[in-house]
Amino acid sequence: MSNTDTEQAGLIEAGRLLFAGSADFFAAAPSLGVLPPMDGVEIAFAGRSNVGKSSLINALTGRNTLARTSHTPGRTQQLNFFKIAERLTLVDMPGYGYAAVEKAKVEAWTELIHAYLKGRANLARVFMLIDSRHGLKSIDTDVLDGLDKAAVSYQIVLTKGDALKKSEMEARIAGIQAAIAKRPAAYPEVLLTSSRDDRGVAELRASVARLLAERGA
Helix, strand or coil, X not given: XXXXXXXXXXXXXXXXXXXXXXXXXXXEECCHHHCCCCCCEEEEEEEECCCCHHHHHHHHHCCCCCCXXXXXXXXXXXXXXXXXXXXXXXXXXXXXXXXXXXXXXXXXXXXXXXXXXXXXXXXXXXXXXXXXXXXXXXXXXXXXXXXXXXXXXXXXXXXXXXXXXXXXXXXXXXXXXXHHCCCCCECCCCEECCCCCCCCHHHHHHHHHHHHHHCCX
16 A cells, blocks of 8 residues: 555544544624634635535534535525534535525625635635536636635535536536636545545545644644
8 A cells, every 4th residue: 555545544533533523513693793712723615595505514524413414506695604523613614606695695605705715814724615527617716716816715515426427427527627616715535425425435434634734623
């Protein structure tokens, strides 16, 4: 086994142990004025409202009901904070881009998201969830532009990967890697996941474990 393989195996085990620990909801913030104090390393999950974000968070933590799932897009209307193994804060952000929600509410969510991203000094990375069947849309690239401008590190995580054939997966990943190659805040590795069959979940946990190790947490 090469050194790279050994390192990855160690990170996968570290990620498994991290998310096998406690995972508890501890705060919700519908506005900036009620954000919990910054404490330790924080990561956030963002994406369009029908991207499967809650399902992936549940798969990541091995808990079926940690994050609320709904057949109605736009259900998450606030920043939800979870403490993972007393080592990490995971933030479930409001989904964006759901046209059926009234315009004023969409604008309020958007303002909350951008203000949070710019003002959270302990935010280590945003995991940007993109539906693998559709790839990057203009509404996603608008969010990426904001992250680049705010100098917030982000990593693209493709969801619903079980819906693609192998050749489609490879093409989708290559296309997104090319699209983010010159973006200053983008982490170069693109992960493909599926909460339905758990593919890529171990690698996503490993990516979080690597981030914690880099931060000495």
